[in-house]
Amino acid sequence: MQTKKFGELREAVKKRRGLNLSEPERSVDGNYFLTIMAGAVTVSIGPKGGFNIPAVRKYANGSDEYPSVFDAVVYADKCWERQETLQFDLAVGKGHDKPIVGADWKCRSAGCPCSSEKLVDRLYRSLDRTRDQVEVLVNNSP
Numbered sequence: 001m002q003t004k005k006f007g008e009l010r011e012a013v014k015k016r017r018g019l020n021l022s023e024p025e026r027s028v029d030g031n032y033f034l035t036i037m038a039g040a041v042t043v044s045i046g047p048k049g050g051f052n053i054p055a056v057r058k059y060a061n062g063s064d065e066y067p068s069v070f071d072a073v074v075y076a077d078k079c080w081e082r083q084e085t086l087q088f089d090l091a092v093g094k095g096h097d098k099p100i101v102g103a104d105w106k107c108r109s110a111g112c113p114c115s116s117e118k119l120v121d122r123l124y125r126s127l128d129r130t131r132d133q134v135e136v137l138v139n140n141s142p
């Protein structure tokens, strides 16, 4: 499922934007595929094929112009740029200070709380999911 979804996204990003995706890397908890769009921003693909932009707090907030989550993810770099222009508090536990998030769910910014958080907190920060949902993910890591 994730390989198929990655292929669909790669094709759409290439066709509509002329941009490339990096080969997907599996997240340390084993549940997600992570790919970097145009060397600029990480996109995650969940176990059931759902897309997400880990660094963007809630991309729906910045993407009313996009008709679907898939369309927003095709423009993940634009969603990040939009977030960058908004002052928001990383202490609320969602989103990252930098757009590229690694397989360990860290964004490599000393100014981001993720640098000292536990895995479950980094997953919560990176995904559009509740705390209960990310605890289940961590506890059921393959």
Ligand SMILES: [Zn+2]
Residues within 6 Å of the ligand: 095, 096, 097, 098, 106, 107, 108, 109, 112, 113, 114, 115
């Ligand atoms: Zn971070």
